[in-house]
Amino acid sequence: MFRSYLYIVFFAILFFGQAYDSFGQDPQYSQYYAAPLYLNPALAGSELSSRLGLNYRSQWPGLDANFSTFSVYFDTFNDDLNSGFGFHLMNDVEGAAGLRSTTLSGAYAYELRISERAYFRPGFQASYIRRDIGFYENLVFANNIDPTNPFGPVVGENLEGFGEPVNMLSLSLGGLFFTENFWFGATANHINQPNQSFLDGVSRLPIKMSVHGGYRIALAPGPMRQDFSHTFKERYITPTFNYKRQGPFEQLDVGAYLYAEPLIIGAWYRGVPYKPVENQSNRDAIVLLVGFNLPTGFNIGYSFDYTVSQLGIQSGGAHEISLSYIFPDPNPGKPRKRDTILPCPKF
Numbered sequence: 001m002f003r004s005y006l007y008i009v010f011f012a013i014l015f016f017g018q019a020y021d022s023f024g025q026d027p028q029y030s031q032y033y034a035a036p037l038y039l040n041p042a043l044a045g046s047e048l049s050s051r052l053g054l055n056y057r058s059q060w061p062g063l064d065a066n067f068s069t070f071s072v073y074f075d076t077f078n079d080d081l082n083s084g085f086g087f088h089l090m091n092d093v094e095g096a097a098g099l100r101s102t103t104l105s106g107a108y109a110y111e112l113r114i115s116e117r118a119y120f121r122p123g124f125q126a127s128y129i130r131r132d133i134g135f136y137e138n139l140v141f142a143n144n145i146d147p148t149n150p151f152g153p154v155v156g157e158n159l160e161g162f163g164e165p166v167n168m169l170s171l172s173l174g175g176l177f178f179t180e181n182f183w184f185g186a187t188a189n190h191i192n193q194p195n196q197s198f199l200d201g202v203s204r205l206p207i208k209m210s211v212h213g214g215y216r217i218a219l220a221p222g223p224m225r226q227d228f229s230h231t232f233k234e235r236y237i238t239p240t241f242n243y244k245r246q247g248p249f250e251q252l253d254v255g256a257y258l259y260a261e262p263l264i265i266g267a268w269y270r271g272v273p274y275k276p277v278e279n280q281s282n283r284d285a286i287v288l289l290v291g292f293n294l295p296t297g298f299n300i301g302y303s304f305d306y307t308v309s310q311l312g313i314q315s316g317g318a319h320e321i322s323l324s325y326i327f328p329d330p331n332p333g334k335p336r337k338r339d340t341i342l343p344c345p346k347f
Contacts, residue, residue: 042123045077045084053324062316214240
């Protein structure tokens with residue numbers, strides 16, 4: 001119990017000591033393509049069908065200062081408007097102090113055909129964000145400690161008027177260019193830089209930039225599908241990257257997926273080892289993934305982050321699960337304006 005109090009006091013001092021000059025970071029997913037609306041609003045409706053998905057991430061479960069993130073999303077495409085629409089709900093709990101963030105987002109994307117098999121999708125997203133430090137439930141201050149019994153129960157009341165929940169409106173822009181085998185996208189989140197301070201000061205939420213892309217390389221086809229399509233099972237390898245920057249923090253995910261229908265496995269490295277942060281090596285994790293794209297429309301993936309930073313594997317790494325379902329086309333005989341499938345992975 002006393003050890004838990006020490007963690008809470010430490011993170012309270014750290015948090016409020018930097019309240020006027022903080023660089024808050026957004027949650028992250030290792031399976032970033034399994035959280036399409038969180039990665040880039042231009043991906044709204046990219047499947048040209050309705051899609052429902054959820055993501056869960058548990059980071060550093062071996063530490064008291066762990067992170068837990070859960071999200072659910074839905075998107076669809078309207079042929080008549082040539083537009084995609086999506087909604088995203090995310091809940092994130094960070095660290096021993098229990099910083100809670102709830103985000104509700106709406107996304108819109110428009111699809112432009114710029115050549116025979118090349119497309120561009122601009123996207124826009126508006127998000128309502130509510131953050132709560134759990135000031136009265138999670139934090140212990142000097143006036144809460146009985147000097148005659150410092151290891152006993154907390155006493156007194158916290159100061160009024162501090163640590164109230166913060167409500168923010170965040171605006172984001174994104175774009176995605178893709179062909180049959182190549183894609184390249186970019187996103188700018190929080191372009192209005194809303195104030196995230198729990199005090200009376202100003203602490204702007206920094207803009208988060210993301211640049212991501214990849215190329216799908218076809219391999220020899222697999223056995224014949226057990227259906228009436230008279231086609232072979234797909235086989236390909238897809239190298240990908242995702243570069244992110246928010247405030248002074250940078251990360252780069254680089255790796256590849258191997259798809260042998262319906263199985264997909266992946267491995268990539270996260271970090272920027274050549275660019276340390278505050279004299280600390282900027283290494284994070286090696287990520288391993290296994291998933292299935294089932295013919296019924298269900299997709300399921302599991303990934304594990306093997307921590308290679310100074311926290312080490314004793315932190316517990318990170319476990320991540322993603323589920324999604326692509327609804328059947330309600331008008332299978334209706335001709336589509338696009339027959340090119342977006343080549344980026346689903347995990």
